[in-house]
Amino acid sequence: MITSEDPIDGISGELANNTWTLQTALVTFIAISWYNVVELLILVLCTFRRWKGLYFWSLLLSSCLGVFPYSLGFLLKFFTGANSFLSVTVLTVGWWTMVTGQSFVLYSRLHLVLRDERTLRRVLYMIIANFFFLHIPTTVLTFGSNVADRNPLFVHGYNIMEKIQMTGFTIQEVILSALYVYETIKLLRLSSDKSKRKIMHQLVGINISMFVMDLILLGLEYASYYAVQITLKGAIYSVKLKLEFAVLGRLVDVIHGPRRFMPANSLALSSFPYANGSTAFHPPPANPNRSEDFYAHSMTGAISNAERSGEKSAVPDGKILAMTEFSTWVEQRPQSHLCHGEEREA
Incomplete structure (x- = not known):
């Protein structure tokens, strides 16, 4: 049971270590998130000729309606006197869209390297199931820890569920990255084109980098650095979206050849x-x-x-x-x- 003397480090809207260094770090992470979102928005709108498709919308929504409101919600929560219901609602909507949206970004291009329809359907079912099994319980405990009477039972439950959902979503993204790496390595064996092999190597490197970033977030969560973890998460997800945008679009030309009429x-x-x-x-x-x-x-x-x-x-x-x-x-x-x-x- 958590007592009133235990440091909650931002779970219910208060920072246990409210120092200038911590505040500066949190604001820096939020600023990085917003900068990456603005840059990615400009790149997406200028690059796509047709504003449609799962890849386009998952990329756009996970950044604009995901990373941005997620970081804004924590800015309101930690640094303003905004209503708790408002800040928690904003960050929760952003969290849903950011985490699940990023998985849909990977899923939307997975068919380029993976031709097994059964595996693709199972990946889709996994993403949908995790939305209900991980997002919904965590959201209930989040509102209970911040909006209601901040009952210690809600805070204690949130502490446990936060680690469970972080682990679950990390496993989900590791599975997606592992499928990309495995299938890309198989394609590398077929291609002798140096330019194509370079893009394939970039795809492998980016998925390994995303795995390392997920491990960093998971380590901070289990070390109970809540405020640092949740603000750094927005910055990391914005970086992952930019990396995916940089290489997944080029993957189309690698697999199918340049899209031009000849x-x-x-x-x-x-x-x-x-x-x-x-x-x-x-x-x-x-x-x-x-x-x-x-x-x-x-x-x-x-x-x-x-x-x-x-x-x-x-x-x-x-x-x-x-x-x-x-x-x-x-x-x-x-x-x-x-x-x-x-x-x-x-």
């Missing part, structure tokens, strides 16, 4: 070489900028035509090739099988 290349890719040296032309889809749609259309169309004509290709039935896999398959084919396709492109 009729000659489209013709070459749509001409799928069979075992007997013949090709079957398939027009590109209506939206050539959607490279993932184009490749799926070309590969599945060629395979189905081969089946109808009784010809056998070297690709297993029903397989949709990723661009990296298709490139590797073509490189391994005898040159004589590709001559006819090259003549058509010329």
